[in-house]
Amino acid sequence: MRFYKEPLFHFILIGLAIFGWFYLVSDEAEPPVEAETITIDSDDIALLKTRFEASWKRQPTDAELQALIDSWTREEILVREARKLGLDRGDQVIRARLARKMEFLTTAIASSVAPEDAVLQEHLAQNADRFTTPPMIAFDQIYLGDAPDPDVVDDTLQALNGGADWSSLGVSSLLARSMPLTAAGAIDTTFGRGFASQLDGSEPMIWIGPINSGYGQHLVRVTEAKPGYLPPLAEIYDFVLNDWRRATAQDLAQAQYESLAARYRVETPESAEGGS
Incomplete structure (x- = not known):
């Protein structure tokens, strides 16, 4: 029959032979690779719902939520495998994003703090030139x-x-x-x-x-x-609060960085030469 002479048929036979060979020579005693666990908790679900609602101004349906979970899972699997291959190393974009996320954690802490009025009044007095009209x-x-x-x-x-x-x-x-x-x-x-x-x-x-x-x-x-006028705190409360949080976030970020930096020893070509 003519299909025996087709190149595609020969290619399929070769492929089957290769897979058969690997099956025969594989170590049957080799234990299966233990599957990694990907945990999606209620906080993750809430975050997915919040992002969807922010874009579409409504809650996702069950089917849409499942699609969001599937998409998140796919992304998580690909990210983990990329890290195993070292694809995150040497990528300036990824490095910058990770650094910004670390800084965002500190900013989020400062944004959640509700200082007393006395604290804001002191901030207003110390930065009067910033708030004076x-x-x-x-x-x-x-x-x-x-x-x-x-x-x-x-x-x-x-x-x-x-x-x-x-x-x-x-x-x-x-x-x-x-x-x-x-x-x-x-x-x-x-x-x-x-x-x-x-x-x-x-x-x-x-x-x-x-x-x-x-x-x-x-x-x-x-x-x-x-003349220039420094309004009382009550008139510019939100402005002073946001400015205090910005300044506090900067202070916290610097303190956090110094705490983390203390765990590392940085070596440069100059320091290596000096130690020799």
Whole structure:
């Protein structure tokens, strides 16, 4: 029959012969490899459910949960076998992820702590500059152009002091004529670096100038000034709490690292040379 001449038939015969040979020469007394145990406890199930709910906004069905367990089991088996082969060694991505997970454990501890108000009040006092709102200024401005004639500047100031309608004076531009209470950094972003500092100490409702900006010169009057302000703890409780937890997590992480590092002795080429 023709199929006896087919290469595929010959390949199958060779394969069967090879498997038969290994079966005959294998050590029948060799004990079977003891299976490793993979334990999936209630915490693992809860975590799988939580991840599913976070993505799909509902609890998984029984079939979906079983699929999640099967997927987790598959991943666990592959990870264990990869470690046996040493595939995790020398992989910078895996090393970085493991290091971040170790640090995350410390962060999680800090995030779960609920400090007393006295602790947060002390943190607020020790880091007052971090929580103080910046000084703010509100002002009106008249744009005079890139390089106005000094006489024009003087005439405009005289008109303003005489009660002229300030909104009709100056050169038209896209700059806001009136700025509400704004921090210095935001003002400088709009008018150019150093503009806000030229308004420091200005008497409210008095026109001054010319004030230089990134666009030219202006006449300005401050309409309101609000100094920096450190709010009480009650107003910024969540902000202070999160900042305290961040700082605490950093301290705990460093303490944990120093404790772990004490278990190791680090040798470098320089230390090896020094010991010889």
